Amino acid sequence: MNLEARWHTLHGWLGTFAKRAAALFCMLSLIGCSGVQSALDPAGGDASRIYWLTVIMTVGGTLIFLGVTSLLLYAIFAPPERRAWLGTRGTIVYGGLAFPIVTLSALLPYGLIVMRDTDVPQEGALPIEVIGEQYWWRVRYPADGRQTEFSTANEIVVPVGRSIAVSVTSADVIHSFWIPNFGGKIDMIPGRINRINFTAERPGVYRGVCAEFCGDQHARMAFDVIALEPEAFEAWRTEQAKPAREPEIPLLARGRELFRVGGCGSCHAVRGTEASGQFGPDLTHVGSRRTIGAGQFPNNIGTLAGWIANTQHIKPGVRMPSYGSLSGEDLRALAGYMESLK
Amino acid sequence: MSGRRTGQVLLMVAGLIAWAVQFTIIYAVTSTLCGRGWADAAFLGFEIVPMTIVSATLVTFSATLLAAVWSFRNHRRKGEQPVSGADSFMNHVATLINGLSLVIILWHGISAFILPACA
Numbered sequence: 001m002n003l004e005a006r007w008h009t010l011h012g013w014l015g016t017f018a019k020r021a022a023a024l025f026c027m028l029s030l031i032g033c034s035g036v037q038s039a040l041d042p043a044g045g046d047a048s049r050i051y052w053l054t055v056i057m058t059v060g061g062t063l064i065f066l067g068v069t070s071l072l073l074y075a076i077f078a079p080p081e082r083r084a085w086l087g088t089r090g091t092i093v094y095g096g097l098a099f100p101i102v103t104l105s106a107l108l109p110y111g112l113i114v115m116r117d118t119d120v121p122q123e124g125a126l127p128i129e130v131i132g133e134q135y136w137w138r139v140r141y142p143a144d145g146r147q148t149e150f151s152t153a154n155e156i157v158v159p160v161g162r163s164i165a166v167s168v169t170s171a172d173v174i175h176s177f178w179i180p181n182f183g184g185k186i187d188m189i190p191g192r193i194n195r196i197n198f199t200a201e202r203p204g205v206y207r208g209v210c211a212e213f214c215g216d217q218h219a220r221m222a223f224d225v226i227a228l229e230p231e232a233f234e235a236w237r238t239e240q241a242k243p244a245r246e247p248e249i250p251l252l253a254r255g256r257e258l259f260r261v262g263g264c265g266s267c268h269a270v271r272g273t274e275a276s277g278q279f280g281p282d283l284t285h286v287g288s289r290r291t292i293g294a295g296q297f298p299n300n301i302g303t304l305a306g307w308i309a310n311t312q313h314i315k316p317g318v319r320m321p322s323y324g325s326l327s328g329e330d331l332r333a334l335a336g337y338m339e340s341l342k
Numbered sequence: 343m344s345g346r347r348t349g350q351v352l353l354m355v356a357g358l359i360a361w362a363v364q365f366t367i368i369y370a371v372t373s374t375l376c377g378r379g380w381a382d383a384a385f386l387g388f389e390i391v392p393m394t395i396v397s398a399t400l401v402t403f404s405a406t407l408l409a410a411v412w413s414f415r416n417h418r419r420k421g422e423q424p425v426s427g428a429d430s431f432m433n434h435v436a437t438l439i440n441g442l443s444l445v446i447i448l449w450h451g452i453s454a455f456i457l458p459a460c461a
C-alpha cells in the first residue's frame with residue numbers, strides 16, 4: 001500500500017470515528033447533561049466550579065491532544081522538506097518547553113483557586129447533620145433560633161440561596177455523601193465528622209447517592225434533595241418539627257395500633273406516640289417524603305405496603321425484617337397509617 | 343569517576359536536589375504543624391506554615407538559580423576551550439535541568455499564596 005492509499009484509509013477511519021464520537025456524545029448528553037443527579041447540570045457554587053474545571057480540562061486536553069496528534073501524523077506523512085521545521089530547535093523550545101510551562105503556569109493557580117473556593121464555610125450557614133447507615137441516611141436538623149431540633153431520613157430539604165453546612169459521619173462502615181448537582185463527595189467515616197458546604201442556587205428536586213461501597217445494598221442507598229424557596233423551607237421545617245398527626249379515621253387508628261403491637265416502635269420513632277426506637281428512620285412524617293427505602297420507591301400506600309410485607313425481598317440484607325404474615329386488611333391499615341403521617 | 347566528573351554530575355542534578363529539599367521541608371513542616379493543630383502558629387508576626395513555604399522556596403530557588411547560571415556559563419564557555427562531546431552534552435543538560443527546576447520550585451511555592459495554611 002502506498003502512502004497516499006494509507007492516508008485515505010486513515011482519513012476514512014478518522015471521519016467515521018468523529019461521527020460516532022459526536023453521536024455518542026449527543027446520546028450521552030441527552031441522558032447525562034441535565035437532570036436530578038448530574039454533575040453536568042450544576043445547581044450550586046462548588047458544582048459549577050468543578051463543572052468549569054472539568055470543561056476547561058477536557059476541552060483544553062482534547063485540543064492539545066488533537067494538535068499533537070496532527071503534528072505526529074504530519075511528521076509521519078508530510079514530505080521531508082515540508083516537515084523539516086518540526087525538528088528544529090525553535091519548535092522544541094517553544095512547543096516542547098515554553099508552551100507546557102505557560103499552560104501549566106496558568107492551570108496550576110486556577111486549580112488551586114478552585115480548591116480554595118470550594119468548601120469554604122459561610123457565615124449564617126444552615127447546619128444539617130447526616131449519618132450514613134447501612135443502607136439509609138439519618139438526617140438531623142439541629143435547633144436553630146425559634147426552630148426546634150428534629151430528625152428525618154433519606155431526604156434533605158434546603159432553602160435556596162442560603163449556605164448549607166453539612167456535617168457527616170457514619171454509624172457503621174464508611175459511606176460517602178455525594179449530591180452531584182451541588183458539589184463534590186465527602187466520606188462518612190465512623191467516629192469522625194467531616195464537613196461539606198454548598199448553596200442551592202435554584203429550586204428543584206435533586207438526588208444524592210452513596211459513593212463508597214458499603215455492603216449489599218450500597219447501590220440502593222440514595223436520597224432526595226429538595227431545594228425550596230426560603231418561606232416554603234421554613235414552613236416545611238415547622239411542619240417537620242411537629243409531632244405526628246392523630247389518625248383521622250378508624251382504619252388509620254387501627255394502623256397505629258398495628259404499628260404499636262407489631263413492635264415497629266422498637267426501631268422507629270413516631271414523635272407524639274410511644275414509638276421511640278432510634279435504630280431505623282424516624283417515621284413521624286414519613287408520608288410527606290417523596291420516596292421510601294432510601295430513594296428507591298415512590299412514596300404511596302402501595303409501595304409502603306409492599307415495603308412492609310416484602311422488605312427482605314425488595315432490598316435484601318436491609319436491617320428491617322419483612323412483615324409477610326400480616327393480613328391484607330392489616331397491611332392496608334398499617335400502610336395507610338404510614339401514608340397519613342404527612 | 344574523577345572529581346571533575348562528580349562535580350559535573352552534581353551540578354547536573356543540583357536543581358533536582360534543591361527541589362527535593364524544598365519538597366521535604368514543606369511536607370514535613372506543613373504536616374507536622376497542621377497535624378498538631380498549629381495552623382495559625384506565628385513567629386515574629388509571620389504565620390509559620392506559609393512562612394516556611396516561602397522561605398524554603400526562596401532558599402532553594404536561589405541555590406538553583408546559582409546552579410543554573412553556573413551551568414549556563416559552562417555551556418557558553420565551550421567556544422573558548424575545546425571540550426569533549428560528553429562535557430558539552432552534560433553542560434547542556436545541566437542548564438536544562440536547572441532551568442526546569444526553577445520553574446517547578448516556583449510552582450511548588452505559589453500554593454502558599456493561594457491556599458489556606460492547613461486545608
Ligand SMILES: [Cu+2]
Nearest residue numbers: 175210214221
Ligand atoms: Cu453507603
